Amino acid sequence: MKQKIYITLLLLGIVFCSQMGYAQIDYNKTPDDDLGEVEDLEQEYFFEALKQKGIENYDRAVTALLKCIDLDDSKSVFYFELGKNYNKLKNFGAAEDALKKAVKMEPDNEWYLDELYDIYAQQNEYDKAIKTVKQLVKYHPDYKEDLATLYVRIKKYDDALEILDEMDEEHGLSPTRDLLRNQIYELTGRKKEQIENLEDRVEDNPDEESNYLALIYRYSENDEKEKAFETAKKLLEIKPNSQLVHLALYKFYLDDNDPEKAIESMKIVLQSSHIKPEAKTLVLVDFVNFVSQNPQYEADLVEATAMITDENSETSYLEVAQYFLKKDDKVKALEYYNKALALNSDSYGILRNILLLQIDLENYEQAEIQSRDALEKFPSQPLFYLINGVALNKLNKPKDAIDALEMGQDYIIEDPKMQAQFYNQLSTAYTLLNNTSKAKTFSDKAKQLESSN
Incomplete structure (x- = not known):
């Protein structure tokens, strides 16, 4: 409104003010009303x-x-x-x-x-x-849009479309009117009419990129992939510097078994400043899946990830880290988790994955330092105390390990498996201290929990 x-x-x-034009007042006259x-x-x-x-x-x-x-x-x-x-x-x-x-x-x-x-x-x-x-x-043409919306509410869709056509003709296209128009097409199932409208727009305004992109989307939605692909290629011919068109092209190239062009399009998307981070993430996920099936293009994935510099870089690094983790390349996975951590140092999930990888890779000194830092941010997370205790045991610092493990036990809540892991590490620490009695006590406690689960 x-x-x-x-x-x-x-x-x-x-x-x-209209009341001010009274006759001149005669102050000698006696008032005859109020x-x-x-x-x-x-x-x-x-x-x-x-x-x-x-x-x-x-x-x-x-x-x-x-x-x-x-x-x-x-x-x-x-x-x-x-x-x-x-x-x-x-x-x-x-x-x-x-x-x-x-x-x-x-x-x-x-x-x-x-x-x-x-x-x-x-x-x-x-x-x-x-x-x-x-x-x-008649006072403001803007009310026409309200009128079209009201017609939609009472299901007079033809009347609403007629008004939208009039307004487009008089004032040019509008995102809000397009939204209402698409709502009408959706409610009435007029996909053919919707596509015809977009085809007319492309023909009438051949230099307008948004019309092509909308038509590509609708063709794809209507499972007319060949028409969508041809429209995308036509847009690229008219606007060779278009970046948005590559959001569609890379998929078409993949379907067309043209991986080189697909990768080129994906790289353009990932380094574009005009494409939203959320869209880039979806493209990167497709890129990762593609490289999982075609590992010979792994170098291209790494190169493309390096191109991402926007606020969604963290998500991108995590996707690539997961890719390397699935490949059991823990060194590479750790590298990308650390890149993600540099962008979000307060992420519990990233810290957890890094610390577990440090232990798996036997980087005990780094694991001890990072777990100690992690505990400053997350002092009630028992996993970080456990990792710290494991690292200290491996570094032959059993007394420090016992301190960390005993403190961490206070934060375990109904997790017998983790409690057993704490007992095992306490047993290891006391073994290192040649206290076989306590070592056996904790070892027995661990076995009891493990057997009951």
């Missing part, structure tokens, strides 16, 4: 109403406005303000009555009609809303 620009002070001028006193009261109540509305005391504003109307029921602005306050109170019936009186007094007042339209819209009274909007259209 178009934003109201009604200015209260202007209305006050309309209401009250007209001046009534006018003073009107202004006093009206200003009180505006003040109360301003501090959201709508009930009091209504009371003051009703007093205004009791004094003079010929001013439309009193009914207009009364309707607005009833609207705020969600008393829609009273609001409608008041606003209809205001409109009856001034049938061409845009602001009165707009407020009445708002009442109908809130109550989903679409027929009344349509009747009111049709009156408003």
